[in-house]
Amino acid sequence: MWKWLHPYANPETTYHLTGRLIPWFTYLTIALLTIGLTWALLFSPADYQQGDSFRIFYIHVPTATLSMGIYVGMAIAALCGLVWQLKLSDASAAALAPIGAVFTFVSLVTGAAWGKPMWGTWWIWDARLTSQLILLFLYLGVIALHNAFDDKTLAGKAAGILTLVGVINIPIIKYSVEWWNTLHQGATVSKMGKPSMTIDMLWPFIFCYMGFIFLIVVITCIRFRSEILSRNSMRPWVKELVLNGSSK
């Protein structure tokens, strides 16, 4: 029943498939983000307490939640790589790490820019913010380990172990606002939770969220293809690909 999956474990098939899919995912990303961000910036109403600073929400929340989502995806890939020694798993984990790092960085910066007018401070050592900062360091550690070894299999193993150890941070980030009394909870979630978000704020948010998801897919495909190439550079199909110049 699962046999249809087998061809996708072949680097060559996956390389060409992702190459064909990238343009379509790019169009989808551009469409979703254009609609979502225009709606968020121009047409969605200002928050009754936070005013127009609420518009930061439309990029802060998607990047923050997706920074955790990417980590979970990377951890699943790392686990498959460690247990079943799938080379493509290591490649996808390596492809995801820099994207996760950028999303985490963006969530921290947008959070700071939102925190300054709302809380009166750019940064505070509160549970949610600190654990998110640790997530950024975890990503940087994983990227460093992937680049620390010339042997990609060894690098994948080392980075995979760090990734799996770091998974402990994900529930801490997620539940930090419930377990501890944090500034983050008080300022955003309760205000959002009470009116549970009006529909004219929810729709632009959904468009932005989906747009960011497909943005991740596009960048993952681009990076994944480079990882496949560098891990299979001795294979005949790669030789044929580069020497024929049919590669993009």
Add this chain to the structure above:
Amino acid sequence: MQFDSINGFLNMGGYGFYVWLSYGVTAFSIILLIVLSCQHHKKTLQHITQRYVRENKRKEAAEQQRIKQSNTLTIAETNNESSP
């Protein structure tokens, strides 16, 4: 439309600096990531191509070296045979 004028839009109800800082940093970081990812892909391809090209050159050079050596050997052999 929530804003009457361009200035109102840029001002964002007094939160302009924070809103545009957020959107600016986000756009910059993500575009930089995309550009670097594409460059990385190109570099990987170039790197592999160069290695194959170099390998081919080395093979050709080795082949010529072998031919030259075998030629000199045969000359030496013929010399040796004729000398005594």
